[in-house]
Amino acid sequence: MGRVHDIFVIGGGINGCGIARDAVGRGYTVALAEMNDFASGTSSGATKLIHGGLRYLEHYEFRLVRESLMEREILWAMAPHIIWPLRFVLPYHKGGIRPAWMIRLGLFLYDHLGGRKLLPSTSVLNMRTDPAGKPLKAIFAKAFEYSDGWVDDARMVVLNARDAADKGALIMPRTKVVSARQEKDAQGKDIWNIDTINTITGEGGRHQARMLVNAAGPWVDHVIRSAFGQNAARHVRLVQGSHIIVKKKFEDPRAYFFQNPDNRIIFAIPYENDFTLIGTTDRDYTADPKDVKISQEETLYLCNAASEYFKEPVRPEDIVWTYSAVRPLFDDGASKAQEATRDYVLKVEGKEGEAPLLNVFGGKLTTYRRLSEHALEKIGEAIGIKGKPWTAGSHLPGGDFPVRGYEGEVSKLKARYPFLSEGHARRLVRRYGTKATTLLGKAQKIEDLGRSFGSDLYEAEVRYLIDNEWAVSAEDVLWRRTKAGLHMTTQQMHILEEYIAALPAQLAG
Numbered sequence: 390m391g392r393v394h395d396i397f398v399i400g401g402g403i404n405g406c407g408i409a410r411d412a413v414g415r416g417y418t419v420a421l422a423e424m425n426d427f428a429s430g431t432s433s434g435a436t437k438l439i440h441g442g443l444r445y446l447e448h449y450e451f452r453l454v455r456e457s458l459m460e461r462e463i464l465w466a467m468a469p470h471i472i473w474p475l476r477f478v479l480p481y482h483k484g485g486i487r488p489a490w491m492i493r494l495g496l497f498l499y500d501h502l503g504g505r506k507l508l509p510s511t512s513v514l515n516m517r518t519d520p521a522g523k524p525l526k527a528i529f530a531k532a533f534e535y536s537d538g539w540v541d542d543a544r545m546v547v548l549n550a551r552d553a554a555d556k557g558a559l560i561m562p563r564t565k566v567v568s569a570r571q572e573k574d575a576q577g578k579d580i581w582n583i584d585t586i587n588t589i590t591g592e593g594g595r596h597q598a599r600m601l602v603n604a605a606g607p608w609v610d611h612v613i614r615s616a617f618g619q620n621a622a623r624h625v626r627l628v629q630g631s632h633i634i635v636k637k638k639f640e641d642p643r644a645y646f647f648q649n650p651d652n653r654i655i656f657a658i659p660y661e662n663d664f665t666l667i668g669t670t671d672r673d674y675t676a677d678p679k680d681v682k683i684s685q686e687e688t689l690y691l692c693n694a695a696s697e698y699f700k701e702p703v704r705p706e707d708i709v710w711t712y713s714a715v716r717p718l719f720d721d722g723a724s725k726a727q728e729a730t731r732d733y734v735l736k737v738e739g740k741e742g743e744a745p746l747l748n749v750f751g752g753k754l755t756t757y758r759r760l761s762e763h764a765l766e767k768i769g770e771a772i773g774i775k776g777k778p779w780t781a782g783s784h785l786p787g788g789d790f791p792v793r794g795y796e797g798e799v800s801k802l803k804a805r806y807p808f809l810s811e812g813h814a815r816r817l818v819r820r821y822g823t824k825a826t827t828l829l830g831k832a833q834k835i836e837d838l839g840r841s842f843g844s845d846l847y848e849a850e851v852r853y854l855i856d857n858e859w860a861v862s863a864e865d866v867l868w869r870r871t872k873a874g875l876h877m878t879t880q881q882m883h884i885l886e887e888y889i890a891a892l893p894a895q896l897a898g
């Protein structure tokens with residue numbers, strides 16, 4: 390057993406990795422265990438919006454909306470490679486679900502609640518003349534257009550983990566926490582003894598920490614029950630959300646916000662150049678979160694809802710990929726899944742003299758940085774303050790270029806590596822920002838990047854992901870570190886799988 394960590398974090402989703410990064414940056418010693426891959430839980434299954442949450446205004450969640458609106462530009466500046474602004478087109482017609490005045494009022498608040506300096510404000514579109522009207526049915530003669538942001542969710546998680554590790558945190562993927570008990574240390578103080586198991590090798594481990602943070606997302610209650618033996622824990626409401634991906638439905642770079650007759654909304658978003666992402670659903674979920682997958686009912690719901698708007702219907706046979714995840718919402722007793730609060734709740738347990746435990750319930754990708762700051766306030770109260778808030782104004786790895794500097798970075802990369810195609814250079818800057826040069830190294834021609842696996846994915850990139858971002862399988866590379874899987878054939882994916890499996894164990898992980 391090594392040293393006693395100040396903080397031990399359970400869960401390598403956005404909240405666990407965000408808290409670990411913030412804490413180590415303030416000078417705490419930190420360890421984090423993730424039972425699978427980073428972002429393998431909810432944090433890779435989101436709609437991927439950095440957004441205020443226009444819909445939450447209807448539920449009077451002003452605190453959450455304001456905090457989220459303010460975070461949009463802070464996060465964009467922190468990681469301008471993986472986060473960028475997106476305009477949303479919200480079509481409406483007379484006699485629609487919500488009257489125009491209500492939408493206008495919501496968008497007025499959205500524009501003015503706070504934090505908007507660079508993002509353009511709301512405008513009104515004539516859909517008969519605006520290109521955004523082209524793929525939609527003629528009944529939608531008008532629309533509002535407003536701003537929010539887009540994020541590569543799984544990359545945001547792994548970059549937080551990477552930065553935490555670079556700052557000295559012990560980051561342990563494929564490490565499941567199986568039990569956590571309070572015991573006295575040599576000085577008679579209570580500390581946590583945490584038992585872990587490596588989910589690949591089965592090897593056990595033991596760690597000690599002064600404070601434990603349970604950021605297990607949908608498993609947060611499960612951890613409370615299994616690791617701490619509190620059988621009655623039931624704080625989160627699990628709500629499934631699914632997405633479908635179809636071949637590009639429209640050329641316009643803007644996304645659509647569609648209102649459905651059941652009062653819910655869905656988005657249709659330009660995705661990975663060649664596709665349209667449509668989602669999401671909202672339904673209560675009771676099984677193990679790891680088994681979540683789209684149901685036929687959800688598939689039909691999404692196809693029908695989008696087909697109410699698009700001239701060309703969306704059919705189940707158009708779907709090229711789907712993904713599902715479970716929202717770990719704090720259970721506020723709301724009757725409908727879509728009405729349960731999207732805000733987060735942080736609860737510290739432990740009486741005087743006991744080692745404290747912080748449970749994290751709920752949260753959004755958008756609010757993870759503020760959630761982490763709030764968590765650090767609680768940690769400071771419990772085990773003593775170290776450092777100050779520092780993450781606003783910081784950069785995630787590769788994000789150290791100007792907020793509107795993406796095109797400039799692409800030009801620089803192409804000038805330094807003239808053999809890269811336009812598309813390849815763009816994809817590399819989107820994924821790695823300024824770190825793209827670390828990945829490409831001294832390469833002078835495309836062959837220097839090693840074996841090609843298809844879709845601009847070369848050996849050099851795969852090795853970078855294994856060496857720097859803890860990737861150990863084709864799935865990690867194809868569906869979380871990148872979305873190259875969308876552009877590759879099954880055979881190409883098999884070849885990558887075999888390549889990674891044949892690497893010496895010390896390289897693969």
Ligand SMILES: Cc1cc2nc3c(=O)[nH]c(=O)nc-3n(C[C@H](O)[C@H](O)[C@H](O)COP(=O)(O)OP(=O)(O)OC[C@H]3O[C@@H](n4cnc5c(N)ncnc54)[C@H](O)[C@@H]3O)c2cc1C
Nearest residue numbers: 400402403404424430431432436438566606630752754755
């Ligand atoms: C359909 C959908 C759409 C969404 N859209 C958006 C959006 O557009 N914008 C937005 O801001 N938010 C969105 N969200 C919300 C956001 O995705 C989640 O709030 C966020 O990802 C939760 O992160 P987390 O770290 O709490 O949980 P997770 O990402 O699930 O992380 C928890 C981790 O804990 C690990 N773990 C569990 N038990 C153990 C154990 N015993 N030992 C070690 N590790 C363990 C799990 O493997 C998991 O990786 C959406 C969510 C869903 C489901």
